[in-house]
Amino acid sequence: MPLGTLDGTPPPFFRQGPSALSKLTFFSALALFLMVADVRLHVTQPLRATLATVLYPVQWLALRPVVWAQGGNKYFESLSASQASEEAARRKLDLQSQRANQVEQLVLENSRLRQLLALRERVATPSQAAQVLYDAADPYTRKVIIDRGGLKGIEPGSPVLDETGVLGQVTRVYPLVSEVTLVTDRDQAIPVLNTRTGARGVAFGDPTLRSSSLELRFMAANADVQTGDLLTTSGVDGVYPPGLPVARVTNVERRVDSAFARITCVPLALVSGVGHVMVLKPLTTQIAPRPAVEAPPGPVKKGTRK
Numbered sequence: 001m002p003l004g005t006l007d008g009t010p011p012p013f014f015r016q017g018p019s020a021l022s023k024l025t026f027f028s029a030l031a032l033f034l035m036v037a038d039v040r041l042h043v044t045q046p047l048r049a050t051l052a053t054v055l056y057p058v059q060w061l062a063l064r065p066v067v068w069a070q071g072g073n074k075y076f077e078s079l080s081a082s083q084a085s086e087e088a089a090r091r092k093l094d095l096q097s098q099r100a101n102q103v104e105q106l107v108l109e110n111s112r113l114r115q116l117l118a119l120r121e122r123v124a125t126p127s128q129a130a131q132v133l134y135d136a137a138d139p140y141t142r143k144v145i146i147d148r149g150g151l152k153g154i155e156p157g158s159p160v161l162d163e164t165g166v167l168g169q170v171t172r173v174y175p176l177v178s179e180v181t182l183v184t185d186r187d188q189a190i191p192v193l194n195t196r197t198g199a200r201g202v203a204f205g206d207p208t209l210r211s212s213s214l215e216l217r218f219m220a221a222n223a224d225v226q227t228g229d230l231l232t233t234s235g236v237d238g239v240y241p242p243g244l245p246v247a248r249v250t251n252v253e254r255r256v257d258s259a260f261a262r263i264t265c266v267p268l269a270l271v272s273g274v275g276h277v278m279v280l281k282p283l284t285t286q287i288a289p290r291p292a293v294e295a296p297p298g299p300v301k302k303g304t305r306k
Helices: 020-040 045-122
Strands: 127-135 143-146 159-161 166-173 178-182 189-194 200-205 214-217 230-233 245-253 262-267 276-280
Touching: 143 166, 189 245, 214 245
Parallel strands: none
Antiparallel strands: 127 143, 127 276, 143 178, 159 166, 159 276, 166 178, 189 200, 189 230, 200 214, 214 262, 230 245, 245 262
């Protein structure tokens, strides 16, 4: 049978429905009606609420992996931020602590400089300020190096003071720096005066190098020396001006088998932590030279006329 002779109409025994165009028209009108009714009358609101309630557990379960992933990211982000904040706080705390220490050091240094200036006003001898650079390298001596030398007018034998008392004496001068031997050095001696009794003596540095102390030697066992006596410079050596505080008596030991008392003193100057000092002119440069002694007239020879 030729293909063109076939009939494309459905058999009459199948039940026929509406056409596709009719369905499209109907459902379009229905959708338009429902949209207008939902906007105007809210007829689908209960149905929407019911569907949302029924589907909420499914929605909740479906969103759990996303929520857990976001929570994990936030946890690690907050942990990193907390660690960075803690590190920044530690650095800030260290910086503030360092600044606080610097402030305390500056306040202490300022106080010492003010005391040094006050001492300079009380001393009539010409002086100049200097800074201690470092301690001498020799461990068997007690010496420091200051930042003033011969180019600044420093002379050997110049007394050196800090804000509390006599520190030592310039023993070696270089062009830019000078060496100061402290009063506690075992080879250093300084004439002193007991301000309570007026008795003179000589204070020597500690010979053991184990303590920063002085020893008042050659004092009789029955000498009137008590703990707490203040010792000042006597001025008889022509180096130190009189009246400068040197040390304070801390121990007096009177022994029966010795004619001299063992007297220990502690220096008033900061021999182990001084930063700024004042260098005085030695008194030998300020004392007028001794007048020359005139030679006695020779014997008159016989046979000469006057």
